Amino acid sequence: MRRYNLRLDGEAKWKIVDRVTMRTAELGGVALQRLPWAEACDMISILNSLSAIESASRDYEALTAAE
Numbered sequence: 001m002r003r004y005n006l007r008l009d010g011e012a013k014w015k016i017v018d019r020v021t022m023r024t025a026e027l028g029g030v031a032l033q034r035l036p037w038a039e040a041c042d043m044i045s046i047l048n049s050l051s052a053i054e055s056a057s058r059d060y061e062a063l064t065a066a067e
Helices: 037-066
Strands: 004-008 014-018
Touching (some): 014 037
16 A cells, blocks of 8 residues: 555645555655645655655565574
8 A cells, every 4th residue: 555645735736645644654754735736746756765665664674684
């Protein structure tokens, strides 16, 4: 499941929503909202990739700790 999704944020602008918190996602303290479509798509791809890496890292850490 992807952690981040797009939501329409006004006319032709988009925001990125964190499905865990159901709030607008932030990066470096900056809310990811009022973005043009292309920028929002790029950012959501990056955020979901980082989220997948973090999840895999936690899974790997748990496996190695159990050994």
